[in-house]
Structures are given as structure tokens and as C-alpha cells.
Amino acid sequence: DGGITQSPKYLFRKEGQNVTLSCEQNLNHDAMYWYRQDPGQGLRLIYYSQIVNDFQKGDIAEGYSVSREKKESFPLTVTSAQKNPTAFYLCASSLGVGSTDTQYFGPGTRLTVL
């Protein structure tokens, strides 16, 4: 069954701790993305990756880090430098990053920093 998985669905962390969110896809897509969504707001791009071992900053990359060691995986680390990390995090993938490349989204991870 193809798709994108994110784990965990809910995550709680204490302030000052780094936390890593998982994103895995078996769609054989080259491109992967991370978005952040705050309540009642749209999606904001954090990082995206066009190919393995390459990634680019999005609009709100400060306080976040990513890696792309495998085509299937694009984990996101929320560091203690992120001022307000509590949000809904969405991972997506697409064949490429062109305008016609449909993005397929995972179910999301809701992160709450206590």
C-alpha cells in the first residue's frame, strides 16, 4: 500500500529539548517537503529536498534541521532554537518540484511543547 507515513501522530516534549519527526514514503518520489501549520492558518514551507543528500531552506527554516540520506526518508528535527515549536507538521512528497508535480501529504504530526 503506497503512501506517506508520519510518526508519531501526537508528540509532547519539554521546552529546550530537540525532537525529531519521522517521514517515510514508498512512492519512489524524488522530492520531499516539510510544512508547518498553526491553528487557523495556511501551510508554511520549512525545508524541501529535490534529491538525496540535497535540501533547501523554505520560508521558515530557522530553528529546524533536516537530512536526506535515503530517498524514502526525510526526518525533521525541531531544535531548541525554534522559539514557538508547538504546531501541526506536515510532510509531503512529489515526483519532482515542478509546477505540475502534485504533492502527496502524510497524516501529520501534532507537536506540543510543554
Added chain:
Amino acid sequence: LAKTTQPISMDSYEGQEVNITCSHNNIATNDYITWYQQFPSQGPRFIIQGYKTKVTNEVASLFIPADRKSSTLSLPRVSLSDTAVYYCLVGDGVFNKFYFGSGTKLNVKP
């Protein structure tokens, strides 16, 4: 950056046709227009994509005028389950990044 502007919210009743318009004045020549649907606490889902004129699939139609500075998503005979946020998306045109605006919250009433 090819940003988009949409109405914040719309109300409709079951069985009506709903038209949501998106403005994208800075769309680039090679950009396509894509619409997504998002339910609460879920990831967005692809609805339809087009470049010019009209595109229709089993769930919606997309109308794009000749100047491509706007587009209209048309949902025929909506039901309560169509209550969601709808996003209009265009490519950056330079870096191929995507910009999700704040979307339009559609509320379908019985």
C-alpha cells in the same frame, strides 16, 4: 514570488454549486494552478490542476481566463462532507517552490 489571494471563508447550502476564486497576479509563464482540499487535522489532498481555459474531473472544474491572473474552482452540488479548507497553489516560477496561502474555509450548511 507567485503568491495567491483567496476569500477567507464562504458559506453554502447542500446541493448548491460553489465557486471559489483565487487571484495570482504574478503567475509565471510555466506555472500551473493547483487546488487542494484539507479537512481538520489531516494533510491536504489534491483536487484539480490546470494551465488555461477549463479543466474538469470527477469532483470539480477549474476555470482559468486567458490572462491567467486568476482562477475559479467550481464544486457542483456540494454536500456537508465538502466542508473543508481549499487552497489555491501556484509554483514560484523561479525556484519551483510552492506557496500555500491561507486558503478558503468553505462551510456547507444543511
